Amino acid sequence: IYAIYDLNKDGEADKFVVFNNDVYLSNNFHEFQFGLETDKEGNFYFAKASPVRGGGRGFEKILPHNGAFVKISADGKRLYTIGTGLRAPGGIGVGPNGEITTGENEGTWQPCCKINFYQPENGTPFFGVEDTRQQNKSKFTEPLCYLPMSVDNSGGGQIWVPKNAKIGIESGELIHLSYGQSSIYHVLRQKVSDGFYQGGVAKLPVKLSSSAQRAVFHPDGSMYVVGFRGWQTNAANEAGLQRIRRNTKEVNPLPTAMAVTKEGIKLSFDVELDDELATDPTSFTAQRWKYIRGPQYGSGQFSVDNPDKAAEASAIKKESKRHRKRDSVKITAAKLGGDKKSVLLTVAGHKPSQQFKLEYDLESSDGDELIGTIHSTIHKVPSK
Numbered sequence: 001i002y003a004i005y006d007l008n009k010d011g012e013a014d015k016f017v018v019f020n021n022d023v024y025l026s027n028n029f030h031e032f033q034f035g036l037e038t039d040k041e042g043n044f045y046f047a048k049a050s051p052v053r054g055g056g057r058g059f060e061k062i063l064p065h066n067g068a069f070v071k072i073s074a075d076g077k078r079l080y081t082i083g084t085g086l087r088a089p090g091g092i093g094v095g096p097n098g099e100i101t102t103g104e105n106e107g108t109w110q111p112c113c114k115i116n117f118y119q120p121e122n123g124t125p126f127f128g129v130e131d132t133r134q135q136n137k138s139k140f141t142e143p144l145c146y147l148p149m150s151v152d153n154s155g156g157g158q159i160w161v162p163k164n165a166k167i168g169i170e171s172g173e174l175i176h177l178s179y180g181q182s183s184i185y186h187v188l189r190q191k192v193s194d195g196f197y198q199g200g201v202a203k204l205p206v207k208l209s210s211s212a213q214r215a216v217f218h219p220d221g222s223m224y225v226v227g228f229r230g231w232q233t234n235a236a237n238e239a240g241l242q243r244i245r246r247n248t249k250e251v252n253p254l255p256t257a258m259a260v261t262k263e264g265i266k267l268s269f270d271v272e273l274d275d276e277l278a279t280d281p282t283s284f285t286a287q288r289w290k291y292i293r294g295p296q297y298g299s300g301q302f303s304v305d306n307p308d309k310a311a312e313a314s315a316i317k318k319e320s321k322r323h324r325k326r327d328s329v330k331i332t333a334a335k336l337g338g339d340k341k342s343v344l345l346t347v348a349g350h351k352p353s354q355q356f357k358l359e360y361d362l363e364s365s366d367g368d369e370l371i372g373t374i375h376s377t378i379h380k381v382p383s384k
Helices: 309-317
Strands: 003-005 015-017 033-038 044-048 069-072 079-083 092-094 100-102 113-118 145-147 155-160 174-178 183-193 196-203 214-217 223-228 239-244 257-260 264-268 284-289 327-329 331-336 342-347 353-363 369-378
Touching: 033 092, 044 092, 079 100, 100 155, 113 155, 145 196, 145 369, 155 214, 174 214, 174 223, 183 257, 196 257, 257 369, 284 331
Parallel strands: 092 155
Antiparallel strands: 003 015, 033 044, 044 069, 069 079, 092 100, 100 113, 113 145, 155 174, 174 183, 183 196, 196 369, 214 223, 223 239, 257 264, 264 342, 284 327, 284 353, 331 342, 353 369
């Protein structure tokens, strides 16, 4: 409803004007609607959760818009399903060029939390929940990045950095919010092919009073973040609204970009790096692992280097979250880039990995500490 009229002036509403009533609804406790965003043309976007059963496993009766990413025309006259297979995305985003993003929560058919990214011109994506496929014939759309529970156990929304932003991140970059971990992440994207991206997340060095559920940029360049405390979050307070700005007196410890190369990983910073630490392979530690997508609730962590076929097969039949097998990965070489702001890492046994964790302990050329962790997904390793 977007307008109410009192036609006979008796103090009671007589006429209700509905903007759009095409969306199917049920009384399921978990059938949330996530986000209400717009694009340049004024179209509206939101995502519908799936009707999860009590306890979180499996689903009740599936209606046409459950687990769907929905677009409603600017005049409210038409509804389009532009993506399916979601469980409980937690939040969405609409980019400056029409890019669509969602979070996702671990559960049935979702091995862990993740960040979905797609461009509508490339078709109708299917995000993984077979129960809410909604007759979508598309193959499974891999996420931009998988996120282990320690990084995000319940996703929030995404927001794109505008030109006037003053948070130390360039315009056009993507930010992901975590309701569960009360954290804000810079999403380090790498384009693999048209409409297909891979990447990772680096946590912003801010401490929030509550969770990070939604964000908006103020005209003065500040970012305002709002959150609350319900279930499955480490939020300190019931609710919080905070203003975030870049402290220019402190060096930014986060990478500005990450790229998968033929030999390994390239990290870029906005300050020159100390040569000794940047060229020392022991300044970096890495692990990789994978997940099993199936009808069970979530997934354990499985070896990429030494696959356990029996354990993987078992994970399809019963829950596997207690299975924890990560591969230790050796960084065999580190080379400082010509600009002295980037470092090229050679990774032993370099290969695609659903989860690649990289920790770095560096300093700037002025002695400022640059310490952090990146959790990424490597879908494709370049051939050259």
